[in-house]
Amino acid sequence: MTDAPLLRVVRGNPDDAELAALTAVVVSAASASAPAPAPRRTSWWGDRAAAVHARLAPGDGAWRASSLPR
Numbered sequence: 001m002t003d004a005p006l007l008r009v010v011r012g013n014p015d016d017a018e019l020a021a022l023t024a025v026v027v028s029a030a031s032a033s034a035p036a037p038a039p040r041r042t043s044w045w046g047d048r049a050a051a052v053h054a055r056l057a058p059g060d061g062a063w064r065a066s067s068l069p070r
Contacts, residue, residue, distance in 0.1 A: 007019075007022065007023065007026065
């Protein structure tokens with residue numbers, strides 16, 4: 001592990017409050033740039049939207065076809 005500082009003030013003489021504000025901004029920007037994890041996909045059986053939006057198709061063999069994915 002290196003002993004190099006994470007931030008370095010090149011010009012000026014900031015006080016403790018200014019350094020704290022700068023650190024908060026840098027940490028916030030670093031965490032905002034990280035990609036969000038991909039949402040987990042629910043299984044077809046757990047997808048309620050598929051059941052709600054499914055179109056009813058009465059007729060021969062409709063009961064058999066109702067369980068097949070579209």
